[in-house]
Amino acid sequence: MKGIPTVLITVSPEVSAQMRPPRALYPKGFKIGNSLGRPNMRDLQKKVLRNALRLLTENTRPGDFVTIEYPEYGEQYEPPRVKKSSA
Amino acid sequence: MTISRKCVPFTPFDRELSKSTIAIVTAGGVHLKDQEPFNIADELGDLTYREIPPDVDSSQLRVTHHHYDHTDADRDINVVFPIDVLRDLEAEGFIGGIAKKHIGYMGYTMQLKAMYEGTAREIANDIDKGSRADVVVLTGG
Numbered sequence: 001m002k003g004i005p006t007v008l009i010t011v012s013p014e015v016s017a018q019m020r021p022p023r024a025l026y027p028k029g030f031k032i033g034n035s036l037g038r039p040n041m042r043d044l045q046k047k048v049l050r051n052a053l054r055l056l057t058e059n060t061r062p063g064d065f066v067t068i069e070y071p072e073y074g075e076q077y078e079p080p081r082v083k084k085s086s087a
Numbered sequence: 088m089t090i091s092r093k094c095v096p097f098t099p100f101d102r103e104l105s106k107s108t109i110a111i112v113t114a115g116g117v118h119l120k121d122q123e124p125f126n127i128a129d130e131l132g133d134l135t136y137r138e139i140p141p142d143v144d145s146s147q148l149r150v151t152h153h154h155y156d157h158t159d160a161d162r163d164i165n166v167v168f169p170i171d172v173l174r175d176l177e178a179e180g181f182i183g184g185i186a187k188k189h190i191g192y193m194g195y196t197m198q199l200k201a202m203y204e205g206t207a208r209e210i211a212n213d214i215d216k217g218s219r220a221d222v223v224v225l226t227g228g
Contacts (some may be wrong), residue, residue, distance in 0.1 A: 003098030008225040039163030063095035079191040
């Protein structure tokens with residue numbers, strides 16, 4: 001099996017980081033269930049997908065998460081956090 | 088699950104986006120309405136996945152997933168499964184095309200090892216052999 005390049009769009013960057021995706025975009029403040037933005041905001045959805053795909057051609061460091069802000073999204077949400085182990 | 092905390096698996100991309108074919112793999116519980124829904128009654132989760140064809144009418148897609156609020160995806164599936172968005176990017180020449188196969192699965196499981204070593208590999212093989220994808224876009228819920 002050959003490898004296929006991937007890019008992840010995540011609204012839970014801390015949670016996703018546990019799986020070490022090679023390339024990841026975090027659209028800042030998007031809530032869970034809104035990976036590409038809100039319903040029927042096609043221009044925003046296109047912008048997010050273009051930004052995600054561009055991570056393939058940019059020299060991103062494997063494992064980096066790129067955070068981009070999209071003011072047109074409107075109200076922002078806090079992403080879920082990973083509980084730190086106390087051990 | 089024993090995975091290295093240091094190693095990041097990375098496949099370089101050496102093509103142009105405008106000549107590349109894109110597949111979507113989503114953990115958002117997306118499937119065709121006439122496909123069997125994911126089993127949300129099983130507390131361990133559902134390890135199966137659904138193949139979604141490239142010419143799908145997005146109004147025929149549904150979400151079965153009980154671990155996120157998919158009200159918005161019910162109104163516009165593109166918020167987790169951007170198939171119409173890909174079509175727009177293809178029309179404007181930003182990407183070369185849409186892959187022959189896309190995948191939906193329910194990204195909630197208590198069977199992490201089976202998901203990681205079983206389902207994930209099956210999906211990767213399926214995409215590799217059957218989709219002609221140059222790139223995979225991954226989304227969660």
